[in-house]
Amino acid sequence: MTEIQYKVAKNIKDACILMAAADGKGRILAGGTDLLVQMKAGTQAPGTIIDVKKIPEMVTIAKTKGGFRIGAATPAAVIGEHEELRKTWPGVVEAINLIGSKQIQGRASPGGNLCNASPAADSVPALVAAGATVNIQGPGGKRQVPVEQFCTGPGRTSLQKGEIVVSLSLPARPKGSSDAYLRLIPRTEMDIAVVGCGVSLTMKGDTVVAARVGLGAVAPTVLLVEDAAKALVGSQLEDEALEAAAKACSAACRPIDDKRGTIRYRTKIAGVLLKRAAAIARDRANGISHTAH
Amino acid sequence: MSKAQYKWIGTRPDRPDGADKVTGRARFGADFNLPGQLVGKVLRSPHAHARIRSIDTSKAEALPGVKAVVTAADFPDQPNQIVPTGEMQVNLRDITRNIMAREKALYEGHPVAAVAAVSDAIAKQALALIDVDYEVLPHVIDVAEAMKPDAPLLHEHLITEGVNPPPTKASNIAKRIEFKKGDAAEGFAQAEVVVEHDYTTQAVHQGYIEPHAALASASEDGQVQVWSTTQGHFQVRGFCSRLLNIETSQIRVTATEIGGGFGGKTVVYLEPLAIRLSQKAGKPVKMVMSREEVFRASGPAPGGNVHVKIGAMRDGRIVAAECRVDMQAGAFPGSPVGPACMCSYACYDIDNVHIVGFDVVSNRPKVAAYRAPGAPISAWAVESSLDILAQRLNMDPIDLRLKNAAKKGTKTAYGVTFNTIGMVETLEAIRDSEHYKAPVKPGYARGVAAGFWFNVGADSSAAAHVGEDGSVTVISGNPDIGGSRASLALMAAEELGVDYNKVRPVIADTASIGFNFVTGGSRVTFATGLAVVNSVRDLIRELKVRAAKIWNVDPDGVMWENGMAKPAGSNVGEFEPLSLAQLAAQAGRTGGPINGHAQLNVTGAGPGFGVHVVDLKVDHDTGIVGIGRYTAAQDVGTAIHPSYVEGQLQGGAVQGIGWALNEEYIYNTKGRLENPGFLDYRMPVASDLPMIETILVEVPNPSHPYGVRGVGEVPIVPPTAAIGNAIARATGIRMTDLPMSPPKLSEALDSAALKIAAE
Incomplete structure (x- = not known):
């Protein structure tokens, strides 16, 4: 039987090290609403599961210069309750709030929805329309990618070995x-x-x-x-x-x-x-x- | 009969199994476990049609932790023989091949081997180690294709029954059936208006929330115990006895609580495999299907192709009707084409009727019963055609149906003459309803349709035992799938004249009560209800004997009233009435335990009629249908527990709405099911629907002491046509193929728009 390692990352650097060490068999666990289902269905068999929910930057929403930075593992329900985000980006929030049912919303995250790379992901068209950028960190350091360039095909992303999605940035919003x-x-x-x-x-x-x-x-x-x-x-x-x-x-x-x-x-x-x-x-x-x- | 005469019947107390079900204490199929049990799993054919050249299980057997492997070689072959198993007619040759493929795999998901191992992971590993050498054969999924002379042949021995002279060549057409009344050709010659159309429906699954599950424990001395989620544990016993060559008395089956069945749990899949694995392994074996296995390998309801021709006079009187139904049986003969044919025009009094049906095998899982098996398929076609007729004649669709409605004395095309029925009353109930009288809201359109089901009686046994404190246990043998415990307890309380809460209904295993036919055909409240009433009457007879003994009078001098023994008249003498509790307390001195028993083959099931009305809107850009309001009326005999009668009407309507709008089995070119899960097999969700309103039309069944009619089947019959009829009135487009899913409806709307633009 294959053993599965479960690791909790304390910070982003730690997560990147664990991911690199997993040698291509690492999977990030955010809400797990895709990963666990895929494991049960037998379509995913990770060697190491890296839980990122303990990394504050990955589960919080921060205001940046005029815009927002949403931690990749922030639960959809938390995003739905963010008054200012909802006012500024109602389309993004309503899309994220369509990922799964009410129960799923408590766990599912926009980062997970993006990394699952389904062409039918609900949050992604809204993020593309919003001009969101994906903040990525890995062995080679940090980089940013426009969200529409992140996925390369069904189930495939442009993440390099050892890289993880840390957050999504929404730009400043002009009036009107x-x-x-x-x-x-x-x-x-x-x-x-x-x-x-x-x-x-x-x-x-x-x-x-x-x-x-x-x-x-x-x-x-x-x-x-x-x-x-x-x-x-x-x-x-x-x-x-x-x-x-x-x-x-x-x-x-x-x-x-x-x-x-x-x-x-x-x-x-x-x-x-x-x-x-x-x-x-x-x-x-x-x-x-x-x-x- | 008015309800005022009843104390308990017609009330809505909590169901006896309710608290356990809402707290999670109730134990369903997968909740049963035994010490040392093994995990049983099934290897299934990935091919729609393949000859099995050989199966090598040696590697799986050698895997540590694997305790038993079975293939068809572990089950005795069966003769080509139709036998009653319980009351079901089954062909033993077919059923043993359905539980485990023998010469050929006939559908994707068909079991080819099964293993029992110490863990789930090892069982899965063992399945992967079984080598099956398949010769993949051409397959056929569609009924019309399967009927063609050059279609891939499923069974080399299958000669069409019911054709004279019998064909000499095998085909996929298992049977032709025919029903005739009057002279249809003559009727059409008179007709002033003729409507003729073709319709199709797709296979749909019952969608019960609980997957099949069974636990079997075979002892060294030959005794076998089974816990199974089933609609008929006596049926499980009967099937397993035949298939495994074990005497019925050696098999004891306990029905667990059941999470839905709708007809789909009247057959066996896992139980014979679990027993054989347990016999070989010497340990209990538990098997639970995944949802995917349920979709691929348990029996859905068939799809069918239906041709309908109706001839009428300008005043709306129907003078001739024809119907032809070609129905999917799945991989083995035995579709519900018979009831589909019989039900097609049963709502109406028509002089000239000709109905023909074909039972057709194809590379799909063997169909199973689903609420009013077959009836929704012919009703979709007939009730849509009637709506076209109503539009052609510019008649109200209810008036058209009233003009032709079957009533007491109407002779059906299948030969039965109706006793007291409620078709007219049910139509009138809709016509006079607040819903039908209310104007249709702007943007919405209204559709109506009717439906029929025979309902069933058959074998039931029951017992009533008085405890030493005077409370009563009512014992029957039908799994409670829709609130039947409550209904049986209400009838027992009414009959006995005691409080409902003094009556505890239990469902006994196959060794603890006499034979009971399945929970199906809407028979339990009617037939088992009658057995319960009779067992309570037997109990009352005994109670009177006991009172007579205490009073030292003749038993005829004792009457039973309001739960008490009383002197039948002043000539008997002056005695204080004796309560059930008092009689129970003295039982030891008057002859021992006080019990009543009954067993009977129940006839006289009262047929049921339903009329549904729906208001809906169509999003013309997307083809999405929104149900605004829905009312289901039905002649329900006497509603013993009205909440569960209403629940049956609502549940049936919702399943019918799903059938109409989205549900379908989708196959790819390889003959593999593409949507074996609830994400892509789209049953309605709660937010899709308004509250389904119900109208209970109480036309008591004269063949039952409380007027009970079965109620569970009829409500799935009218919805597809009611919705299609409303869509036709909303858009001007007559949909003839189910489901009327958004892509299909959108395409129909666009091509109609193009046509109009071209004109």
Whole structure:
């Protein structure tokens, strides 16, 4: 029988040393809501489990110069209760709060959701739209990667041997900005995104002056759809602009036919969600609140 | 019959098993353990269809910690013989091949070997060490494909039954059945309006929350004990006796608490394997399926293809009806195509009916019963077609059904003439309901549909024992799956005239009470209820004898009233009434213990009818359906414990809604199931649905002392069509293929929009 080592890292340096020592068989344990399930299903057999929940920097939310730094292992429920974060990045928070059920929310973290590298991860399209960066530390020191470049395929990331994700940084927010995340699931709960769409907007009056769009579950990795953002910038979200942005989303899709949705359906829904999420983000930027789903 | 005459029937006390279930004390299948038990695991075929050239278990047997390995060689082959096992008709040759593949693996997940080992990890390791040499064969999943003459053949011996002259060549069509009433062709010749459509449904799983589990302990002297989560422990005993060649008296089966079954736990999968492993290992063996195993290898309900043709006059009177059902049986013959055919038009009084059904095998797990087996499949087609007819005739869908409703004296296409039934009353209950009278909210549309189920009687035994303090134990032998303990106790309390809380219902093992047919077919409250009533009547007869002895009068001079023995008249003499407690206290001096018994084959099950109405909205951009309001009405006979009757209606409706909107078995090109888990096999979750409203229409069954009808099956029959009918009225699009999932509905909406744009 294979032995599994369980180690608790006291600090980030310690975690990196343990990870490097595990020789490619190390797995980070944050909430464990993916790792433990995968181990039970037999799809993951780690040599060493490195628990990072005792590292303060990895489980807390800090304000930085105008922005936020979210520890990678911070539970989704903690993020959902952070008043200021919720006000500034409602789309990011609502996306993170869709990772799993209520019970899962107490453990699941955005860092875990990102490192699981599922194209259908709920938090990632919103983080992509937000322009978040991933703070990585490893044997070679620290580095930063835009979130949309972090995953390289289903289940694959750009982490090098011994590297771990420490936190996620959200940039400073100009006035008149907000965001939204919508996903399509056939049910209302306990489901996985057939398509997920995050939209972040900065408005000046009625006009969009900056936009970013993230799209999930329509390609091997979550996409940053720059053409959709271009279609929105300068517009007042008129039907034509929304239609053009929706078309750009659909055009960016490279989905598969599977048990969760067809190519045709995913391609169409990408556009539908873009329009709806953009409308919510605009309302929020204008001070009209939309409760999370 | 009015409820005012009853003291206990129609009340809603706590169920006797309730506290244990909400506190977690109740013990379900996987909660039973014995000292020294081994872990049993099954090796399953990864192929949909493969010849098994050989199985080498030597490496697994040599692994330290492995105590037994079994393959088909450890089970005696069985003849091609249909036998009653309990009351079920099973083909022994097929069932032994389903629990353990013999010549061929016929579906992905089909067991090919099983091991017992000292730990879970070693058992898993042992499975990996078993070498199975497969010759992979072409497979067939779809029914229409399986019926083609050049389809991959599952059973080389299978000659279609019911065809004259019998075919000379084997095929995947196990059986053809036919029901005729009047002359359909003549009826269609008269018809002023004819509706004709094809429909399909997909295989769906019962989705019980508790996976199959069994613990078996075989002793050196040949005795066997089994603890199993089952709807019928007598059935488990019967199957195991036949399959393992052990006398029934040597096998004692205890039914554990059961976490849902819905028909799916009326057959055996693990029990015969656990017994054989235990016999070989000399230790108890426990086996528990994973959810994935449940999906891949236990019996789902079949999917089917249905063709419906209905002819009517302009006033709505239906003059002719045809139905053809091609139904999946799974890997072995025996789909519920019979009930699907019989139920198709049972709600209606139609002079000319012609129904044909085909039982078709394909490389899927053998189907099992699921709530009103077969009926939802034909009802989906018939009730959708009736809605099309109502639209064509511009008639209210309830009025159309009322015009054709079956009533007392209606002769069905399958030959039975109805006694007192409540189809008309149930339609009227919906028509007059607050829901149906309320205007449809903007953005929503309304659909209605009806459904039928026979309900079942069959064999039941019961006993009633008086304790020395006068409290009563009521003993029966049906696992309590939907609150039957409470219903049985209520009927016993009513009959005996004592407080409900003085009656303790227990479910005895197979060695402790006479034979009971499965908990299924909505029979327990009706049939076992009757056995309980009779056992209490037997008990009362004995109580009167005892009172007569004390008073020194003739037993005929004693009457039983409100839980007391009283003189039947003034001529008997002046005696103070004797309570149950007083009689119990003196039992030793009047003849010993006071017990009552009953056993009977119950006939006269009252059929049930349901009518459902749903208000829903369709998101035209996404194809997602939102249920706004849902009401289920049903003729329930007498609601013994109304909460559990309502629960049956709500549960059936919810399962039907899942069947309508999302649930389906999805196979890949290799014939492997793609969604063997609750994430991708999408049953409804609580937040998907409003509270399901219920209307209990009480039309008592004249064949039962309290008017009981089975209630558990009917409510899954109407929902698919009710929802399809509402979607048609919301969008103008008639969906004919289940499930009406968002991608499918969205595609239908888009192609309809394109068509309109082109016009």
